[in-house]
Every structure is written in structure tokens, then in C-alpha cells.
Amino acid sequence: MSDGDATGEGRVTGVAGRTVLLAGGTSEAGRVAAQVLTAAGAHVIIAARDEVALGTLRETLPGIRTQRCDLTDETAVHDLGERVGALDGVLHLVGGWRGGGGLxxxxxxxxRALETSLTALRHVSRAFDPTLRDSDAARTAIVSSTAVTRPLAGGANYAAVKAAAEAWNRAVAHGFAKHARDAGEPLRAAAVTYRVKALAGREFALADAFARLWDDDAAAVNDTVVTLG
Structure with a gap:
């Protein structure tokens, strides 16, 4: 299949039957991820605060579920967790860019505008941590930036927020590992960081990589950083 084919049909099997949340998934990346995951047999839920955008996705992507939620509101995210129930995966897609003008x-x-993505990540990962631990194969991922490894003056805010998100995601990965170790059980949950220079044009690569996480052992992918393109 070419990189431009956003169906994912026939390529991914481990994610089949899994329930996956796309947090902030009303972007093009969310649409493509929903297509790939649904074609692979997953049950997809998209959570975001824009009801118009959610309605459009429901009309164009049959079979998905949507939940209206302000992911920067801790109480609202807690309520979202109660509504969604059992979950096997989360792909965090809350993001954005502001920069330029040097330091x-x-x-x-x-x-503060960029920081909302970190706030949403913190709320969602805390709210769904218990149910992800209960899954027999949980996978979560965030989208970071190659700017973390070489921050520029004009993107200092952006790189700082992305670096903080990566640190938080590593803590999520540590929590998964510690829970399994303390329970004397194999690791079944994994948290992964994807870095991109720019997400535009890499939406399918992200979606495909995320869906394929269920084809690998959790121990092999937990707390890893993968650069896409």
C-alpha cells in the first residue's frame, strides 16, 4: 500500500476489536487515524469540543463514535472517562503552533495557548490510566516534534511545551511498567512518543505506526521515541 492510501485495510490485525480514543481528533490527523483504525477493525471514539467538526466526522466516517468534551477541563475529562468506560488505546492529537519573532x-x-495541549494530555492520561491498566493490551501515544532535540529561538515556546509533554509521557510509561512489576505480571501497556518535523503530509504514517503498536510486545515499545520522516 502506498503511503497515501489512508484505508489501512489488510495491514493491521492486532488492533482489531480494540477500543481507541482519539483525543482532539477533529484534525486531518484524526480523520486519517480514524479511517486507518476503523479499517483495521478497531472501535474508534473521537473526543473534542467542536460539535460542528464532530458532526462532520460522524457523517463522513460511518461507525465512529464521538464525545463532545473540553479536554482542558479536568472535570469534563473525568466525566468523559465515566462515559467511555473500557478502553485499549489513546492517541493524543491536541496541538497547534505559535512561534516566530526570535526569543x-x-x-x-x-x-499559554500552546500549553493547552500539555494540559489536555495530563487530564486524559490521568483519567484513563486505570482502565488502560485493566486492558490486556493498552497502547497510548503522543505527537511531539523534532524541535525538542534542537529548539530554535523562534520556537522556544513550542519546543518547551513539547519537551514537557515528552517528559509526562515517559512518566506514563514508567507508571505502566511499575504497575506490571508490582503486580508480578507481564507488561501489557505501552506509551510511545512520535516525533515529526511537521505533521502535515505525515498523517498516514502516524496513523499506521500507531495502529501497528498492537502487533508488538508492550515491553518492546514502552517508553520509546519514534521519529516519523
Whole structure:
């Protein structure tokens, strides 16, 4: 299948039957991920606050479920967890870009706007941690940036937030490993970080890589960083 084929049909089997949440999945990346995961046999739930965008996805992607939720609102995310119930995976897609203007152009307003992606990640990972641990094969992933390894002055806010998100995701991975170790059980959950220079044009690569996580042992992929393109 070419990189541009966003069906994923026939390529992924381990994710079949799994229930996966796309957090902030109303973007093009969310649409492609929903297509790939659904074609592979997964049950897809998209959570976001834009009801119009969610409605469009329901019309164009038969079989998906949607949940309206402000992922930056801790109480709302807790309620989302109660509504969704059992879950096997989360792909975090809350993001955005603000930058330029060198270091002095990095405004506090821009930082706070970017910080919402980290806030959403924290709320969602905490709310769904218990049910992901209960899954016999849980996989979570975030989308980070290659800017983390070489932050530029004009993207200092962006790189700082992405670095913080990576640190949080590594803590999630540690929590999965510790839970399994303390229970004397094999590791069944994994948290992965995907880095991209720019997500535009790499949506299918992200979706395919995420879906394929269920084809690998959790211990092999937990707390790993994968650069896409």
C-alpha cells in the first residue's frame, strides 16, 4: 500500500476489536487515524469540543463514535472517562503552533495557548490510566516534534511545551511498567512518543505506526521515541 492510501485495510490485525480514543481528533490527523483504525477493525471514539467538526466526522466516517468534551477541563475529562468506560488505546492529537519573532517574540499568550495541549494530555492520561491498566493490551501515544532535540529561538515556546509533554509521557510509561512489576505480571501497556518535523503530509504514517503498536510486545515499545520522516 502506498503511503497515501489512508484505508489501512489488510495491514493491521492486532488492533482489531480494540477500543481507541482519539483525543482532539477533529484534525486531518484524526480523520486519517480514524479511517486507518476503523479499517483495521478497531472501535474508534473521537473526543473534542467542536460539535460542528464532530458532526462532520460522524457523517463522513460511518461507525465512529464521538464525545463532545473540553479536554482542558479536568472535570469534563473525568466525566468523559465515566462515559467511555473500557478502553485499549489513546492517541493524543491536541496541538497547534505559535512561534516566530526570535526569543523576544515568544509571548506569554502564545505559551499559554500552546500549553493547552500539555494540559489536555495530563487530564486524559490521568483519567484513563486505570482502565488502560485493566486492558490486556493498552497502547497510548503522543505527537511531539523534532524541535525538542534542537529548539530554535523562534520556537522556544513550542519546543518547551513539547519537551514537557515528552517528559509526562515517559512518566506514563514508567507508571505502566511499575504497575506490571508490582503486580508480578507481564507488561501489557505501552506509551510511545512520535516525533515529526511537521505533521502535515505525515498523517498516514502516524496513523499506521500507531495502529501497528498492537502487533508488538508492550515491553518492546514502552517508553520509546519514534521519529516519523
Amino acid at each position: 523576544t517574540g515568544q509571548t506569554e499568550g502564545d505559551f
